[in-house]
Amino acid sequence: DAKTTQPNSMESNEEEPVHLPCNHSTISGTDYIHWYRQLPSQGPEYVIHGLTSNVNNRMASLAIAEDRKSSTLILHRATLRDAAVYYCILRADGGATNKLIFGTGTLLAVQP
Amino acid sequence: NAGVTQTPKFQVLKTGQSMTLQCAQDMNHNSMYWYRQDPGMGLRLIYYSASEGTTDKGEVPNGYNVSRLNKREFSLRLESAAPSQTSVYFCASSRTRLGYYQPQHFGDGTRLSIL
Numbered sequence: 001d002a003k004t005t006q007p008n009s010m011e012s013n014e015e016e017p018v019h020l021p022c023n024h025s026t027i028s029g030t031d032y033i034h035w036y037r038q039l040p041s042q043g044p045e046y047v048i049h050g051l052t053s054n055v056n057n058r059m060a061s062l063a064i065a066e067d068r069k070s071s072t073l074i075l076h077r078a079t080l081r082d083a084a085v086y087y088c089i090l091r092a093d094g095g096a097t098n099k100l101i102f103g104t105g106t107l108l109a110v111q112p
Numbered sequence: 113n114a115g116v117t118q119t120p121k122f123q124v125l126k127t128g129q130s131m132t133l134q135c136a137q138d139m140n141h142n143s144m145y146w147y148r149q150d151p152g153m154g155l156r157l158i159y160y161s162a163s164e165g166t167t168d169k170g171e172v173p174n175g176y177n178v179s180r181l182n183k184r185e186f187s188l189r190l191e192s193a194a195p196s197q198t199s200v201y202f203c204a205s206s207r208t209r210l211g212y213y214q215p216q217h218f219g220d221g222t223r224l225s226i227l
Binding site: 032034036041042043044045046049087091099100101102103104105 | 116145147152153154155156157160170171202204213215216217218219220221
């Protein structure tokens with residue numbers, strides 16, 4: 001299975017944009033890039049996913065490099081509630097179960 | 113909406129005791145999953161169930177059994193608990209639509225300590 005590499009931690013100031021990087025140099029052509037986040041003492045929650053084109057939703061934007069070897073999750077205006085561990089995950093199984101393989105993620109701290 | 117509900121939220125066991133962790137979802141999802149998360153690490157898949165009546169092993173199935181009781185419920189059993197199974201256990205569910213990714217929805221976890 002293709003692996004992802006993320007920084008262990010990042011810091012941001014409240015109301016500023018945050019760019020969370022992810023490297024996935026061995027990504028296969030059919031792998032989707034998924035982002036989940038885990039708030040303290042909670043289960044992970046889905047953020048966004050994409051294949052080749054950049055994606056936007058109400059939570060974030062996903063920018064995917066043209067060669068797909070890296071991607072960036074963009075939080076446009078960080079809030080204190082965005083402090084969490086962010087996981088970049090490549091879809092492990094193309095079948096019906098959508099299994100996920102989590103790495104250790106990036107711990108995002110947001111300063112007021 | 114309740115989403116994914118896990119019970120209990122906390123549990124302390126002695127080595128060798130058995131226990132069943134319960135999970136129920138009210139979103140009419142076909143697929144359900146059990147993960148464990150050790151301190152400072154990401155989640156690891158224990159077992160999953162693609163549909164009612166089917167179960168399959170994940171990355172770390174040893175020491176666990178599962179039952180997909182019906183479409184709503186998916187339980188995880190520790191037959192003889194060991195200290196290495198001290199962890200936070202998460203249940204998740206998702207729709208199933210072949211060829212399309214369906215996000216997983218997670219419960220808030222069961223914190224299990226084995227002495």
